[in-house]
Amino acid sequence: MITSLLIANRGEIACRIIRTARAMGIRTIAVFSDADAQALHVREADEAVHIGPSPTRESYLVGEKILAAAKATGAEAIHPGYGFLSENAEFAQAVIDAGLVWVGPNxxxxxxxxxxxxxxxxxxxxxxPVTPGYMGANQEPDLLRQEADKVGYPVLIKAVAGGGGKGMRLVESADAFADALASCKREAAASFGNDHVLIEKYIASPRHIExxxxxxxxxxxxxxxxxxxxxxxxxxxxxxxxxxxxxxxxxxxxxxxxxxxxxxxxxxxxxxxxxxxxxxxxxxxxxxxxxxxxxxxxxxxxxxxxxxxxxxxxxxxxxxxxxxxxxxxxxxxxxxGWAMEARLYAEDPAKGFLPSIGRLELLQFGESEGAKETGRIDTGVTQGAEVSPFYDPMIAKIIAWGDDRDEARERLGAMLEDTAVWPVRTNASFLVKALQHPDFAAGKVDTGLIGRDGEALAQPPVPSADTLRAGASSLVPAGIAPGLRLNAPPRRTAWFLLEGEKIELEIDDGSDEPASSVLVTEQGQAWLLAPWRRDGAHGAADSSGAIVAPMPGKVIAVEVKQGETVTKGQKLLTLEAMKMEHTLTAPFDGTVRALAATPGQQVQVDALLVQIEETD
Missing domain, CATH: 3.30.470.20 (ATP-grasp fold, B domain)
Known part of the structure; x- marks a missing residue:
């Protein structure tokens, strides 16, 4: 049996491998980048080795550094987890050639x-049996277009070296093929170093079964x-x-x-x-x-x-x-029985699922009802950790088991509803709504369900009046002009700010030592509630037409020019961040009065990219 194991990965999968290895009596070695110096997998391993700067291409994707770490620590075997180098045949062979055990296929x-x-x-x-399509070596755009025409639309363009949904585009018609091909090849080259694609017939009501x-x-x-x-x-x-x-x-x-x-x-x-x-x-x-x-x-x-x-x-x-x-x-x-898993991501469904980065000031996972073995949390972070812009924004995998599908689904929903994260946004509420969707509840699911109903699922939840009142009562001191009711505690109305929006609440008298703000949690989401101040110091939502970078990234395409007239929803530019392309659009009809972005430019969070002046 292997006696020492280096995990060539990070996050929840590294923690999950360490958990089993420890139970088997195997010594574990973690590797980490600058950004992960205080990460959970580093703390849980028996030993840890620094392998470079935060970008993956300078740390976790450098096979030579992984092998050097294994040699320095006397590791007997290397487990790659998933992603990174896990499906890199050259790295697997290098591990074997170094006299180490490769925990993976030949x-x-x-x-x-x-x-x-x-x-x-x-x-x-x-x-x-395989799906019909084109899998040839000829990558000329005209030939690929002809092959797509033969297969018949809709088709999928897929990177031959792809995975995880990257390097894949659905093309509904011949007119859209050229742009989709160019985008797919660009993303494939950036993600996998290989821009070759194949064409595959798109199944109208597909299910993904593995x-x-x-x-x-x-x-x-x-x-x-x-x-x-x-x-x-x-x-x-x-x-x-x-x-x-x-x-x-x-x-x-x-x-x-x-x-x-x-x-x-x-x-x-x-x-x-x-x-x-x-x-x-x-x-x-x-x-x-x-x-x-x-x-x-x-x-x-x-x-x-x-x-x-x-x-x-x-x-x-x-x-x-x-x-x-x-x-x-x-x-x-x-x-x-039956089991379900939901991927809890640091992202904001209400803002097009843009990744949400920052410090996890609050991280609270819900527990499954009944025995503990019916619920499981796989995570690589703890409260106080940072969600970094360098890596996949998954916070945790939440898993529930039940005797049947309905029981597993209900238990998973309850665990998600009791999850609270702040100030980083998550998709918890989106996941709860997806579990409650009538088609999903009935087991009638295809890969297009979220595409059809995603807008409704992504709508942010609203905290209930009871939750707001409970939170507000702790913010305002007692004894300030309360209203009196027979057989009821003193109540009064007061103004508060909920995520920057002014609201009026009727509340019970609070304590004599109020807090300046409080977090209220419900439906898998947290909100900041604060007393309203007449000086307006809390600010308000920006409606100036300033388009800013939602996170650090690289501008890869600019679709407009200064002085150009644009319409609401029109594509302005594309930002590459968190391993994905993000499209930024015009918030209303107007004119481009300032253009501060150029293709290839690296930008920081909140950097002004485009200024739109609204049409009168």
């Missing part, structure tokens, strides 16, 4: 499945059933569950058998996921489910599989990497 398997076009060809040869597979070095491959990850926003998973709603036994057996064939076709070792796209316009059936890609690593959503099978997948990874056979055979594995 480099040849990573290579075989690393490019979507080659992987689909291989899967077709192995008898695994199968967890596991292989060892003794020729054994098993599946641990399926997960449904259909609830997505812009091709990124929002809520995952296991098993998949509406999956009958015959379809499950056919799907999982295809996944095992796919894994065996590349002599797969370790944890992997075979992703399929299913036609969700009717009942699930094996003849309407097609292979999309394989992720040659542990998945973000692996906890839901652990919850329904009782298996610790990280423990299996470490045992298999140590040369042991799989702990269980296929006939030993079964499904127990």
């Amino acid at each position: 480099p040849s398997s990573i290579t075989a499945m690393g490019l979507k076009d080659a992987a689909k060809t291989l899967m077709a040869e192995a008898g695994v 199968v967890q597979v596991f292989g060892d070095r003794h020729g054994n491959v098993v599946h641990l059933f399926e997960r449904d990850c259909s609830l997505q926003r812009r091709h990124q998973k929002v809520i995952e569950e296991a098993p998949a709603p509406g999956m009958d036994l015959a379809t499950r057996e056919a799907l999982c058998a295809a996944a095992v064939r796919a894994a065996k076709a590349v002599d797969y070792v370790g944890a992997g996921t075979i992703e399929f796209i299913a036609d969700g316009s009717g009942a699930l059936s094996a003849d309407r489910i097609w292979f999309m890609e394989m992720n040659t690593r542990l998945q973000v959503e692996h906890p839901v599989t652990e919850a329904i099978t009782g298996v610790d997948l990280v423990e299996w990874q470490l045992r298999v990497a140590s040369g042991e056979p799989l702990p269980l055979a296929q006939h030993d594995l079964s499904i127990d």
Whole structure:
């Protein structure tokens, strides 16, 4: 068995690996960048090594630094987690060449499945059904356009080296193809260093269903059933569950058998996921489910599989990497109950899901009702930590288990409603509304649900009158002209500021030692409530037409010129930040009176980019 392990990752996955390794008696070594010097995974590991500046390309993506850290600490093995170097075949081979144990598949398997076009060809040869499309090497824009025309719109343009929803564009018509292709290639080159794409037929009512597979070095491959990850926003998973709603036994057996064939076709070792796209316009059936890609690593959503099978997948990874056979055979594995996972992000749904960075002054997770084993929180941060602009803004994964789907869904909703974060904004309320959506509640989910109803789901919640009154009563001292009511405590009305908006509340008398402000929490969100002051020192919402950078980033495109007339909602510029492209638009009809942004410019948060003067 491995005795010492370096985790070549950060955040919640590093903490999660450390948890299992510690239980197995394995010494753990963390690596960290400047931004992560005080991070939770650094504090939890037995040892930690600094590997460079905050940007990932200068730290977590530099294989030589990871190997040097392993050598300096005497690590026996390296676990890559997910993301970063986890699917980098060259790094995997370098680990092996250095005489270390690579906790992952053979480099040849990573290579075989690393490019979507080659992987689909291989899967077709192995008898695994694949979606129709173009997977050729010719990347001339005119030819790609012709191939898209042959497939028929809508189509997906997908980076062959892509993942996590990046380097992917939905194209509804031929007229939109050229712009979508250029944007997709640009994002693919920036994210993966490879701008090659493939064309794939877009399924009108798609469901994203994936199968967890596991292989060892003794020729054994098993599946641990399926997960449904259909609830997505812009091709990124929002809520995952296991098993998949509406999956009958015959379809499950056919799907999982295809996944095992796919894994065996590349002599797969370790944890992997075979992703399929299913036609969700009717009942699930094996003849309407097609292979999309394989992720040659542990998945973000692996906890839901652990919850329904009782298996610790990280423990299996470490045992298999140590040369042991799989702990269980296929006939030993079964499904127990239902599990759901929600990804809690530091982002503001009301502002187009822009990442929200800053210090977590308040971080409070809700607990599942009943036994503790029905709820789980995987996180890499604690109260007081900073949400950095350098990395993915996920705060935690919140997982709930139940005897059936409704119980798991209700428990997850309750955990999210009791979650409170301040002043960083989160998507907790958005997740609660998604869980309560009638179609999701009924198990009728396809990947377009949030696209259709996302505007309503993203509306910010409003704190109830009872919650506001309770908070306000602690802000104002007693004895100031209260109103009297028979058989009731003294009450009065007073003015307050809720997130900068002036509101009037009827409240009970407060304490004699009032606070200057108070946080009120409800529905997974926190609000700052303060007494209103006549001097207006609290300020007001800016309606001047100043377009400022919502976070540090790089201007990659400017769509307007100074003096140009614009309309409300018109695209002004594109900012690249937090590994994503963000479009900034005009808040109203007007004229560009000042333009302070240029392509390639690095900008800081709140930097003025464009000034719009409203049309009279």
